[in-house]
Amino acid sequence: xxxxxxxxxxxxxxxxxxxxxxxxxxxxxxxxxxxxxxxxxxxxxxxxxxxxxxxxxxxxxxxxxxxxxxxxxxxxxxxxxxxxxxxxxxxxxxxxxxxxxxxxxxxxxxxxxxxxxx
Numbered sequence: 001x002x003x004x005x006x007x008x009x010x011x012x013x014x015x016x017x018x019x020x021x022x023x024x025x026x027x028x029x030x031x032x033x034x035x036x037x038x039x040x041x042x043x044x045x046x047x048x049x050x051x052x053x054x055x056x057x058x059x060x061x062x063x064x065x066x067x068x069x070x071x072x073x074x075x076x077x078x079x080x081x082x083x084x085x086x087x088x089x090x091x092x093x094x095x096x097x098x099x100x101x102x103x104x105x106x107x108x109x110x111x112x113x114x115x116x117x118x
Contacts, residue, residue, distance in 0.1 A: 007032050036060040 004024040006012035012024040027035060036043040037060060045058040090098040 005035065007035075033058070033060075037062075 004015050006024045006026050012026050015024045040062050043060045047056040049056045
């Protein structure tokens with residue numbers, strides 16, 4: 001569920017008028033970035049840009065603390081980092097790119113055991 005927090009009345013009215021669902025919580029006198037950092041959960045800030053008609057999008061993700069007190073980034077993926085994918089030119093005149101996959105090394109040959117009869 002989306003939780004809208006506005007820091008002025010004009011923005012709150014714009015959010016409610018645009019999305020027509022729910023309400024925007026208004027927090028006057030507080031800085032948006034400081035509030036997002038204190039919130040402790042992933043947040044997305046939409047801030048005004050210096051160019052008219054543009055906005056700045058800021059994604060804030062909190063860090064987790066381990067038992068030693070040091071701060072470590074939260075894991076975003078449970079898989080190991082994969083090798084970068086490479087591309088090779090192919091097709092007519094090399095105009096299309098095709099992914100290049102690493103080939104697995106062949107399995108070592110099995111030892112043949114001899115059965116000697118008595």
